[in-house]
Structure formats: C-alpha cells, structure tokens
Amino acid sequence: xxxxxxxxxxxxxxxxLDSGRRLQGQVAISQAEExxxxxxxxxxxxxxxxxxxxxxxxxxxxxxxxxxxxSSVLPNLLISDIRDAVAAATGVRVYVCNVATQPGExxxxxxxxxxxxxxxxxxxxMFDYALLNRNQAxxxxxxxxxxxxxxxxxxxxxxxxxxxxxxxxxxGNAHRHDSAKLAAALMRLHQEERSERVRQRRVRRxxxxxx
Numbered sequence: 620x621x622x623x624x625x626x627x628x629x630x631x632x633x634x635x636l637d638s639g640r641r642l643q644g645q646v647a648i649s650q651a652e653e654x655x656x657x658x659x660x661x662x663x664x665x666x667x668x669x670x671x672x673x674x675x676x677x678x679x680x681x682x683x684x685x686x687x688x689x690s691s692v693l694p695n696l697l698i699s700d701i702r703d704a705v706a707a708a709t710g711v712r713v714y715v716c717n718v719a720t721q722p723g724e725x726x727x728x729x730x731x732x733x734x735x736x737x738x739x740x741x742x743x744x745m746f747d748y749a750l751l752n753r754n755q756a757x758x759x760x761x762x763x764x765x766x767x768x769x770x771x772x773x774x775x776x777x778x779x780x781x782x783x784x785x786x787x788x789x790x791g792n793a794h795r796h797d798s799a800k801l802a803a804a805l806m807r808l809h810q811e812e813r814s815e816r817v818r819q820r821r822v823r824r825x826x827x828x829x830x
Contacts (some may be wrong), residue, residue, distance in 0.1 A: 625695045631661040649690045650723045654794050658689045665698030675704040680809050684715040685757040704713045711747050711812045718752040719765040719794035731774035743779045753784035757793035
C-alpha cells in the first residue's frame, strides 16, 4: 500500500466543549474532560494533497476509520478538498466505527453517537455504510477505562446509511479490532456491493451460524 498525507500544510486542531470551553491541540482534545461539541482545523482553507484526492476518486472502496473520532478521523475530513472528494467518489464509502469508547474523547458514545458527530460536522450523505462490531464478549483489560461501543439500533435506523453488524473485535482485547476479521468483513462488503449494488437504508442482521 501507499501512505499519502491529506495535505502538505501543517494544521492546528481546536475544539469547543459543550460548556463553551476551548481546547487547542490533538493531545489536549484527546484528553478532554467534558463532551466535545465541535472540532475545527486551522487554517480552515487548506488545500488537500492532489495525489490523495486522485486516489480517493479512483478507489473502489473508501474506508474511514477506525481511529480517534475527534482528534484523528474528523480532522482529515474537515479539509474541504478531502471532504468533497469523498462525497463525489463513486467507490463504496464505509465508516468503520470504533469497537470501544475512548475516555476523554468519546466516553459514553454509542455507535449512533459516533455517526451523529460525523454528520454534524460533515453533513449526511458522506458514507454508504457503517460497519459496527456486534460481539460484546471480548476480554476487557483490567486497566482499561473504556467500554464496548453499544449498537443502539433504533437511533441507527433513523440515519441515512446502511448499517452492517459483524464480529470484528479482537477477542483477547476488547478495545481493538481484529485486523483479519475487519479485512474479511470489508472484502465481503466489497464483493456484495460489486454484484448487487445495494443502496438500501436498513439494518442488516448477521445470519445465525452453527457452533
């Protein structure tokens, strides 16, 4: 694979908390002690990397996440060129939701709350699918303060994208994806999308499998 920067311009990240207090910098935002209302980048009019934009527009599948919602995922999408390229892309666009909450940043966030934060910053229509973890039985490290991200089905049904629930967690560590499971889930989706061109707004439940 090839790693391309979203922009060649150094960015500053700022956040406004629900209380109105402001934070500056990725580290401070990741350790916020209050709910985050909004994040923004400076300079706001930075241009995206032309090569990255080209790759986005050519891609068969665009995968956003997993990662820290406010201090990692959103800052890249707040670059207007990147956001516009993802919105215009013909490839299937998938948001991979975190399997666990992140204390200080998404402490009590459900799956729907992650998506609503994205929509509040970017508008709806940016993603075709959200890929969520359905396995809540992974081992939780004793020192871990996060919690498995809950799949709140009723709120998810109101959102304008298709939600897919899969077992994509590392069974030995509940705050990490299993990279093999995640890759397999994405490949299945890619194959289904190519063959069926599904664009329905519904929640797909996994079929029962023999034990």
